[in-house]
Amino acid sequence: MVSDAHAHGAGHHGHGLVQHQFDDMPQQRESFTLGMWLFLATEIMMFGGLFFAYSFYRWKLPGAFNEGASHLVQLWGTGNTFVLLFSSLTMAMAVHAAAIKNKQKLVMWLGITFVLGLVFLGVKAIEWGTDYQEGLIPGVRWNYYDHHHEAAQHLAEQNIGVHDVMMFFVVYFCMTGLHAIHMIIGLGLVAYFMFLGGKGHFTNGNDQPVEILGLYWHLVDIIWIFLFPLLYLIPGLNLFKGGH
Amino acid sequence: MGDAKTTGAQASTIAPEMDLLYLAITGVAVFFTIGIFIAVAFLAVKYRRGAKVDRSRPPQYNHLVEFMWTVIPLGIAMGIFVWSASLYFRAVRIPPGAMDIHVVGKQWMWKMQHPNGRWENNELHIPVGRPIQLTMTSEDVIHSFYVPAFRLKQDVVPGQFTKMWFTPTQPGTYHLYCAEFCGTLHSQMVGTVYVMDPADYERWLAEGPGQETVAAAGARLFRKHGCSGCHAPNSAVRAPLLEGKFGRPVAIQRPRAGVPLEQVQAETIVMDQRYIHDSIVLPEQEVAAGFRPIMPSYKNRISEEEIFQIVHYIKSLGAASQPQTGGTRQDNTNRLTREDYEARTGFVPSNMDRITGGGRTGNAANGAGRTSGGANGNAGGSTERMTR
Amino acid sequence: MANAHVGHGAHDHAPGEHDAGHHIIEPPTYYKVFGILMILLIVTLAAAAIDLGPLNLPIAMLIAIVKAGVVMAYFMHLKFNSALVRLFAFAGVAWLMILFHLTLNDYVSRPWLQTPGQ
Amino acid sequence: MSDATIAQSGGVAPVTQDGKLAIPREHYLNVEYGWKSWLFTLDHKRIAILYLVSITIMFAAGGLAAFMVRLHLMQPEGMLFRAQTYNKMFSAHGIIMVFFFLIPSIPAVFGNFLVPMMIGARDLAFPKLNLLSWYLYVIGAALGIAALTLGGVDTGWTFYAPLSTQYSYGQVSLTIAGAFIAGFSSILTGLNFIVTIHKMRAPGLTWFRLPLFIWSHYATSLIQILGTPVLAITLLALAVERGFHVGIFDPKLGGDPVLMQHLFWFYSHPAVYIMILPSFAVVSEIIACFSRKPIFGYKFVAAASLAIAVIGFLVWGHHMFTTTQSPYAGMVFSLLSFLVAIPSAIKVFNWTATLYKGSIRLTTPMLYALGFIGLFTIGGLTGLHLAALAVDLHVHDTYFVVAHFHYIMVGGALMGYMGAMHFWWPKMTGRMYPENWGRTAAIVLFVGFNLTFFPQFIMGYQGMPRRYATYAEEYQLWHILSTAGSTVMGFGFLFPFTYLLWSLKAGPIAGPNPFRATGLEWQTQSPPTTFNFERTPIVTHGPYLYSPEADEILDAEADLRRAELELELTRSEIAAHNRPEGEATSGV
Numbered sequence A: 001m002v003s004d005a006h007a008h009g010a011g012h013h014g015h016g017l018v019q020h021q022f023d024d025m026p027q028q029r030e031s032f033t034l035g036m037w038l039f040l041a042t043e044i045m046m047f048g049g050l051f052f053a054y055s056f057y058r059w060k061l062p063g064a065f066n067e068g069a070s071h072l073v074q075l076w077g078t079g080n081t082f083v084l085l086f087s088s089l090t091m092a093m094a095v096h097a098a099a100i101k102n103k104q105k106l107v108m109w110l111g112i113t114f115v116l117g118l119v120f121l122g123v124k125a126i127e128w129g130t131d132y133q134e135g136l137i138p139g140v141r142w143n144y145y146d147h148h149h150e151a152a153q154h155l156a157e158q159n160i161g162v163h164d165v166m167m168f169f170v171v172y173f174c175m176t177g178l179h180a181i182h183m184i185i186g187l188g189l190v191a192y193f194m195f196l197g198g199k200g201h202f203t204n205g206n207d208q209p210v211e212i213l214g215l216y217w218h219l220v221d222i223i224w225i226f227l228f229p230l231l232y233l234i235p236g237l238n239l240f241k242g243g244h
Numbered sequence B: 001m002g003d004a005k006t007t008g009a010q011a012s013t014i015a016p017e018m019d020l021l022y023l024a025i026t027g028v029a030v031f032f033t034i035g036i037f038i039a040v041a042f043l044a045v046k047y048r049r050g051a052k053v054d055r056s057r058p059p060q061y062n063h064l065v066e067f068m069w070t071v072i073p074l075g076i077a078m079g080i081f082v083w084s085a086s087l088y089f090r091a092v093r094i095p096p097g098a099m100d101i102h103v104v105g106k107q108w109m110w111k112m113q114h115p116n117g118r119w120e121n122n123e124l125h126i127p128v129g130r131p132i133q134l135t136m137t138s139e140d141v142i143h144s145f146y147v148p149a150f151r152l153k154q155d156v157v158p159g160q161f162t163k164m165w166f167t168p169t170q171p172g173t174y175h176l177y178c179a180e181f182c183g184t185l186h187s188q189m190v191g192t193v194y195v196m197d198p199a200d201y202e203r204w205l206a207e208g209p210g211q212e213t214v215a216a217a218g219a220r221l222f223r224k225h226g227c228s229g230c231h232a233p234n235s236a237v238r239a240p241l242l243e244g245k246f247g248r249p250v251a252i253q254r255p256r257a258g259v260p261l262e263q264v265q266a267e268t269i270v271m272d273q274r275y276i277h278d279s280i281v282l283p284e285q286e287v288a289a290g291f292r293p294i295m296p297s298y299k300n301r302i303s304e305e306e307i308f309q310i311v312h313y314i315k316s317l318g319a320a321s322q323p324q325t326g327g328t329r330q331d332n333t334n335r336l337t338r339e340d341y342e343a344r345t346g347f348v349p350s351n352m353d354r355i356t357g358g359g360r361t362g363n364a365a366n367g368a369g370r371t372s373g374g375a376n377g378n379a380g381g382s383t384e385r386m387t388r
Numbered sequence C: 001m002a003n004a005h006v007g008h009g010a011h012d013h014a015p016g017e018h019d020a021g022h023h024i025i026e027p028p029t030y031y032k033v034f035g036i037l038m039i040l041l042i043v044t045l046a047a048a049a050i051d052l053g054p055l056n057l058p059i060a061m062l063i064a065i066v067k068a069g070v071v072m073a074y075f076m077h078l079k080f081n082s083a084l085v086r087l088f089a090f091a092g093v094a095w096l097m098i099l100f101h102l103t104l105n106d107y108v109s110r111p112w113l114q115t116p117g118q
Numbered sequence D: 001m002s003d004a005t006i007a008q009s010g011g012v013a014p015v016t017q018d019g020k021l022a023i024p025r026e027h028y029l030n031v032e033y034g035w036k037s038w039l040f041t042l043d044h045k046r047i048a049i050l051y052l053v054s055i056t057i058m059f060a061a062g063g064l065a066a067f068m069v070r071l072h073l074m075q076p077e078g079m080l081f082r083a084q085t086y087n088k089m090f091s092a093h094g095i096i097m098v099f100f101f102l103i104p105s106i107p108a109v110f111g112n113f114l115v116p117m118m119i120g121a122r123d124l125a126f127p128k129l130n131l132l133s134w135y136l137y138v139i140g141a142a143l144g145i146a147a148l149t150l151g152g153v154d155t156g157w158t159f160y161a162p163l164s165t166q167y168s169y170g171q172v173s174l175t176i177a178g179a180f181i182a183g184f185s186s187i188l189t190g191l192n193f194i195v196t197i198h199k200m201r202a203p204g205l206t207w208f209r210l211p212l213f214i215w216s217h218y219a220t221s222l223i224q225i226l227g228t229p230v231l232a233i234t235l236l237a238l239a240v241e242r243g244f245h246v247g248i249f250d251p252k253l254g255g256d257p258v259l260m261q262h263l264f265w266f267y268s269h270p271a272v273y274i275m276i277l278p279s280f281a282v283v284s285e286i287i288a289c290f291s292r293k294p295i296f297g298y299k300f301v302a303a304a305s306l307a308i309a310v311i312g313f314l315v316w317g318h319h320m321f322t323t324t325q326s327p328y329a330g331m332v333f334s335l336l337s338f339l340v341a342i343p344s345a346i347k348v349f350n351w352t353a354t355l356y357k358g359s360i361r362l363t364t365p366m367l368y369a370l371g372f373i374g375l376f377t378i379g380g381l382t383g384l385h386l387a388a389l390a391v392d393l394h395v396h397d398t399y400f401v402v403a404h405f406h407y408i409m410v411g412g413a414l415m416g417y418m419g420a421m422h423f424w425w426p427k428m429t430g431r432m433y434p435e436n437w438g439r440t441a442a443i444v445l446f447v448g449f450n451l452t453f454f455p456q457f458i459m460g461y462q463g464m465p466r467r468y469a470t471y472a473e474e475y476q477l478w479h480i481l482s483t484a485g486s487t488v489m490g491f492g493f494l495f496p497f498t499y500l501l502w503s504l505k506a507g508p509i510a511g512p513n514p515f516r517a518t519g520l521e522w523q524t525q526s527p528p529t530t531f532n533f534e535r536t537p538i539v540t541h542g543p544y545l546y547s548p549e550a551d552e553i554l555d556a557e558a559d560l561r562r563a564e565l566e567l568e569l570t571r572s573e574i575a576a577h578n579r580p581e582g583e584a585t586s587g588v
């Protein structure tokens, strides 16, 4: 949708910013806004399925989720939350820059957003890397009971099964993985928009594509806003102790 | 199968009531269907183009009519709902004193165990006139226990117990079907239900001894194929003991070509069905850490069926502290224990405690899949299933 | 439905709808919003630090919902969009609640049927 | 031939006076030529044609699989295949028919073509998304077909875990990928429709002046948008579980298989309304036109569509009465299932009432529409049997269910599709289909259909389980009848397939409005131009400006005029004496 908005709106056809099927600019703007929000509704439903699986298993396996979550490093999670919230601000600033037709600022804010997105993914990569070394990735490298013999023993006493802790990590990787895929797509779009923005595409009165991109970016942020407490903070706050 | 009765037979107490409800709904359906067909045909003919009929002031809407044909179907529907829901609750609420029979479904057969421990496959012998309750679980995928003559079915779900009950009313033989698609031979996961006179049933029950359990068969094979020669505690060969290991982590090494075994990193996996299976046919692939890879491969020397039994035997060793009598225990609780189920199905159904009132206490919901594994690094292959 | 006007047509707009997407929020607002988000982040952490038993989860979710609401209202301009857009924004959440509600309904009520035989 | 002429003269009688209609000089089909003009088109009408072609191919594939299934079941021990192959066959049939045929069918072909025209717009709101959705569909369908040729799947269309994730050897992941991608195509279609309907209506086109076609498509789109993503994530989870051997749904790995069913049916029950609502849409238009009356209780019919879309999301658990679902949850789902039947009832009654005091012409589309009412009623009412908790314990997963959904999906949805095909064929191609052949085919299909699926109710109640490659002998009679019926249906489908192709070249020219219908789409030439209308229409009234009485008078006048013409011709014939008769009448 975003590229759709762009390619037409940017005036590739040489006449006007209003696409052929629309009568005027307000109609076009409203259509795109509505369309994007509908798309966001589908995203909510899609992540919703995972959120449901999460809720269900957490309800069913509270002890195991607690144990699993204690292996995440809360500092990384908190940092990443900050980074994403900040990137939402910079994205909002980019949208504003496009609205007031300031090309330099547009590119600058998009650039900062891009860097923040990269930082987020970088941190995620570090986290996953540690998980890999620790053997905490189900189906890829799973050595939990090797490295945490005592914990496993302890869990067994509480009647928490072998696979229950794994379930936490399955859900964790599904959710953060899908979120990361969205981040990567978002980064690609931001880069593309920087490129086009630099050529003056969105500061000629056709700022809506940036706004649409912003909607997408903010939604991905919102999803993280929920993921963070759900995944990292189950065992209570312990910022400086990584579970590993 | 040829002698099995089907349809007309109303062979359970609930069946006539089901048929009555069915007929009632069918009556409603026929009434509306015929009504609609006749109305459509009549109007289409009467008001066909060119027919000289009164077409003046055709109505566009009429709130009263709309109201009527909203409320009347609603009333009928609610009537059906109340009837069917109350019948349903009678059909699922188990009466006290029902005779308990255990059923295990697996691809693609049914195994039933009677209170005295007698097992049978794909056949179910039951006495007429007595409420019977089935406690069911599955070894692999979802199946569904369906006896049309009883008008009842219930899914058989791995990892959980499901129950159904009925009181047979007519002696005879009836179809037993698996109604939930479960893979290749789904359509052959069928059997026969024999409803017998109580006296006949008692005789039948007495004549067959409790048959050999899977684990017991496995124990026999374990000796026959010489496994015990190495794996027995007092054996001369240095081989790992298998007692108490199932479902627990074991350290292994995956030998790599050109690398001395000593230099291969050890890793931990859970001893599960797949692992045991592969240890038997491909022992050199994952070597128990600290042992020489001297175990011979039994590939093509032992059938899959036999491997299955051996695996179950080894599983039952996982509970070495318990007597290894499998399902043939004859105490008067007539319930299988956790360990029995573990030995039979590879894992303890999650609602074990609630259903059987037995077993260890603890968070029942946490029980699913406690003891079998399989999610380790190389499970990507195609060897994870050997439940045949 | 917001824009059904006899004799006008779909893209003659209700008052206020003209501005959909045009409303420009000035940066100071954004900074304030960001400040609020930061405070909420700290509140999230603080709430996790206190052991409130079963209350921890609902509180964490409440804070997350407020955060999401702020982002939606200001960063995503929902506050300045038409009612229709807001409707669809909430449709997703509402439908999700259907999924949660009816499914958990099943799991929660499973032990209810006490059979006399047991 | 002569029938077509009648339909035509009954249509735009004043125009036919000169005896000749012509295909307009410029229209959407001839503005451009060459494969590029098709593969890169943004015109909603061309995209509709692309969909039409690809969906027809998928229907033929699915129908072929169905026919194989039926042939195999002629004998209790199975006639053609090993059990494994049979399982793949019915899975292929179900998967193709649901995901690649019926869900996209009417919305993607006729919705695409007609939604903009009916609301007086030049195109959908997002033409590029529209094209993208077609590409996604093609990729999804191609993956589906690839999976079926590279070994097939044997999970049924429901992909239940753990069978699909741990035990099936087939190409499950590939099929899932296909359905996943096709799902996004469906989402994009729905999104496009909603925005278009909200934002692009012509001036004066208020909500209650919208054709019921639009209302139904709006409701369909809501389901597509809010339901499909949940299917997507479920399929994704299945793929993850299968690919990495982790347990999301497999109890051996700690998962819950019933959770998968909840997620699956959360989409797939509403999806059955994705399949039927567009047929409701079609039937409303056809019945109004051919009984020359506005739909009785327009507002109720419109509201019923939305009610179905919403309540339809609350009933999915009725597919799980025999699982471990709690009896109390089952009760709630049963109650809601009965409730969702009510809006359907309202629709059926209102359509029937529309016939009253109408001026009814039994053209081919009308035959399909009337057939739809009857067959959908049977299918829907047997849905009540299934929604009744107790009865479902017996008939769940038997052929009773198979019969129920074929009555709705084939007798209902597919008949609606065929009706739409005939009704708007002149608009899409500018040419008429041959009326007599059309009627014959409709009747053959109706008879064949009932012969195929009615016996399935009987054997279903007798306990014949579905998805059985082999079965007990006592069901054989019903199976043979069913197979016989499906053969009749197969022949029935050859008719339209052939004569519609023929009509492309040789069909009589239709003119802008051969059925004298009053919707906006008929107020422009056939085939339309790329932007549909010369100028944006201004709407001052509702969609159904029919008046049976006036129509009868018009008809009578037309008849009179035709009689006069004929008389004249006969006179001149007599004068010319040796002129052959056929030629003379064809000039009328």
Ligand code: HEA
Pocket (backbone or CB within 6 Å): B028, B032, B036, B072, B073, B074, B076, B077, D158, D272, D273, D275, D276, D318, D319, D337, D338, D340, D341, D342, D344, D345, D346, D348, D376, D377, D378, D379, D380, D381, D383, D384, D386, D387, D388, D392, D395, D396, D397, D401, D404, D405, D408, D409, D413
């Ligand atoms: C287009 C597809 C479609 C439609 C529209 C419907 C509509 C309905 N369906 Fe059906 N259904 C399927 C497709 C469809 N179904 C499929 C594919 C399956 C099997 C899936 C699988 O397992 O593979 C299935 C299975 C299915 C089941 C599960 C059966 C089982 O597996 O055990 C149930 C149970 O409640 C059910 C009920 C209903 C009901 C109540 C309606 C209602 O919406 C029907 C409403 C219509 C009417 C009632 C008729 C008109 C009304 C009147 C003429 C007035 C009189 C009315 C009253 C007195 C109330 N359906």
Ligand code: HEA
Pocket (backbone or CB within 6 Å): D059, D060, D061, D062, D063, D064, D066, D067, D069, D070, D090, D091, D093, D094, D095, D097, D098, D101, D102, D155, D156, D157, D158, D402, D406, D409, D410, D414, D452, D465, D466, D467, D468, D469, D482, D486, D489, D490, D491, D493, D494, D497
């Ligand atoms: C849109 C949906 C749709 C449609 C149209 C059909 C159409 C038909 N279906 Fe099917 N069916 C399903 C959806 C559909 N079905 C689903 C969802 C299932 C469940 C699958 C599962 O269990 O997972 C099912 C299952 C199913 C079964 C049960 C299998 C089993 O449980 O073992 C049977 C058995 O008779 C059957 C038969 C038929 C028949 C005879 C037709 C006939 O109407 C078909 C008529 C068409 C033709 C005969 C072919 C016409 C084509 C041509 C004439 C073109 C000629 C060919 C070329 C040019 C190449 N279907």
Ligand code: CUA
Pocket (backbone or CB within 6 Å): B105, B106, B107, B108, B142, B143, B144, B178, B179, B180, B181, B182, B183, B185, B186, B187, B189
């Ligand atoms: Cu077991 Cu089907």
Ligand SMILES: [Cu+2]
Pocket (backbone or CB within 6 Å): D268, D269, D272, D315, D316, D318, D319
């Ligand atoms: Cu349903």
